[in-house]
Amino acid sequence: MTAKASSENARDIPEATVARLPVYLRALVTLSDAGTGTCSSEELAAAAGVNSAKLRKDLSYLGSYGTRGVGYDVDYLRYQIAREIGVTQDWPVVIVGIGNLGHALANYSGFRSRGFRVVALLDADPERHQEVVAGVDVRPFDDLEQIVSEQGVAIGVIATPAVAAQDVADRMVAAGISSILNFAPTVLVVPDGVDVRKVDLSIELQILAYHEQRKSQFGAQGVTA
Amino acid sequence: MTAKASSENARDIPEATVARLPVYLRALVTLSDAGTGTCSSEELAAAAGVNSAKLRKDLSYLGSYGTRGVGYDVDYLRYQIAREIGVTQDWPVVIVGIGNLGHALANYSGFRSRGFRVVALLDADPERHQEVVAGVDVRPFDDLEQIVSEQGVAIGVIATPAVAAQDVADRMVAAGISSILNFAPTVLVVPDGVDVRKVDLSIELQILAYHEQRKSQFGAQGVTA
DNA sequence: GCCAGTTTGTTCTCACGTTCACAAACTTTT
DNA sequence: AAAAGTTTGTGAACGTGAGAACAAACTGGC
Structure with a gap:
């Protein structure tokens, strides 16, 4: 400071x-x-x-x-x-955790068309390393450092289970990544200078549930966002 | 008003x-x-x-x-x-659009454990109607009204392509759904009294890209959220 | 060239959200 | 039982965001 x-x-x-x-x-x-x-x-x-x-x-x-x-x-x-x-040129992105959500993210065409290029899919599970998802093959998580430095990756996406997320984040930061999009339902602790944004599916539903509960209690009252 | x-x-x-x-x-x-x-x-x-x-x-x-x-x-x-x-009791939820993302959502265990129960998976494509995802079978979109009224569904999730999202939302609202979680990259127009929350993957990345771009321009300066 | 019509850019005001700082209320020690 | 130590709950100050309203700047007709 x-x-x-x-x-x-x-x-x-x-x-x-x-x-x-x-x-x-x-x-x-x-x-x-x-x-x-x-x-x-x-x-x-x-x-x-x-x-x-x-x-x-x-x-x-x-x-x-x-x-x-x-x-x-x-x-x-x-x-x-x-x-x-800053999306006039492409940003290389790595996705870690190729479960259901990781699959969906890798296949999401909206990334490519909006200035992002998925350069690597990483997973700790060796069983997945044979797979090819969306034209990119799944590689071992340990390849992270090499990929980040070779491709100049600044943005990482975490789609792992919650327990693994903090470890993945630590490795990402150590490797040089300075922006993280986190889909795991955990609070990540990162050093200053690293940005984290989180997307939490169940939190969004819970917010809806709160308003829904109130609607049914009194007269209808929407908070149309 | x-x-x-x-x-x-x-x-x-x-x-x-x-x-x-x-x-x-x-x-x-x-x-x-x-x-x-x-x-x-x-x-x-x-x-x-x-x-x-x-x-x-x-x-x-x-x-x-x-x-x-x-x-x-x-x-x-x-x-x-x-x-x-309002999550002391379960909320029934329908998911419309069983593509990659819909699959991931249907399989997401965090819903069930946090007060939500996926009662139906709907898709307009007849080819998908044979599938069973996460123990729930995929049904025609036209079954929406029946399911909503029978099960008392108040919350709907849209995981369709952007072009279909507004139509799905209209049908949901007409069927009685009053809270929508929208994953499609579109602005939904809904009547007063209906809540919409949107989750947009590429927007999150673009926000990160903006900050990333500024970091590389001047001295590092994080916005650790 | 002037006037009427349109639409931006900006100022001002109010509401909302965050943080500080401290009194109130409790527990533990003497 | 009183004093010292904790920790909550909240009032007050500050910062950020939203919306109304209007002057400035443009177009097009006469």
Whole structure:
């Protein structure tokens, strides 16, 4: 903790905005594919499922890419957001844990088409090392370090059982990975400088259950997210 | 939009707190399994990966379940949180779309053990109707209405391709489902009173990519979530 | 060239969420 | 029984996010 390291940089995009940029990007891709050349903040906001004031404010953090009285050029804005997120070039990704979920992730076409390339599938179980999933063959977990350094991997995905997740994370960090997407239902402890995002299926259901329970208690009351 | 329907109820738990309750619950289950009878807010906070002041404030919305100078009774607090979330009894759930991801979800043991029961797997493709996944057989999507009404299903999971998701959601809502967990990369439009939560794999990766890109630009600076 | 219409970018205000700090309430020791 | 030590529950300060509202900047018609 050297000092207040922040705020030297002009562009400080709020976290809430960063989380929405990929949604806008997807909406823009859809519009572009439909042949739309220009769109207003109102249209794009509708496509992204947010309110237009919020959309305009979010976009204003990136710069002034719209034209007053006209709207946004779809392809131009699409490129600017992709550049800001950093998905104009591909990110190599390793997936560890090739169970049911790992299979699904390896086969998910949305990764490839959105700036990510699965360069390796790793599993500790030797029985799986013969398998080929989505055109990539499953390799021993011990190959991690080699793959990470050779391919310059910065992002790792953990799809192992909960008990193994922390060990996998430790090895990933030691190997040089600095961003982890964790599907295992565990809290990961990582050093400063390493980002972790978690996706927890049962937590999402539990949140729904909470609201569902309340709906049935009193008059219906939705929290349409 | 009839009126400001809120605030008639005493217990109004903030959304941010609701999202963390399942995390606390999981930590408590782990502690309980390890034989721990009592824990302080500091310990539980560490296990849940949050700061202890936040934990205490979150718990205070539920009531006063701790003892000053002592801490929390693990099993008692566990029950109270489970009751508040509504997972003391099982919720029947239907999963629509039995592709790779649907398979993974159907096999996910974390649902069953955390208050959810997969009562049906539905898919529009007749080729899949012979399959049995995780002990449940795959049935035609058209059986939705019957299953929902017979089993009293309130929660639906969408694991279809993006193009089908909105149609599935519409059918679910019409059949009486009022909470949807959406894995398809689309913005769903639903009536008031229906909750939607979305899990988007590629968006999570894109958020990581954004931070990763900034790390390599300047001095390392983590946003350890 | 001016005026009416449109749409962005931004300011202001309010609500929500986080963290600190401490009094209240309990246990243990003397 | 009083004092010293713990730990919760909460009030108050601070920071972040959301939405309304409007000025600034553009287009197109006359």
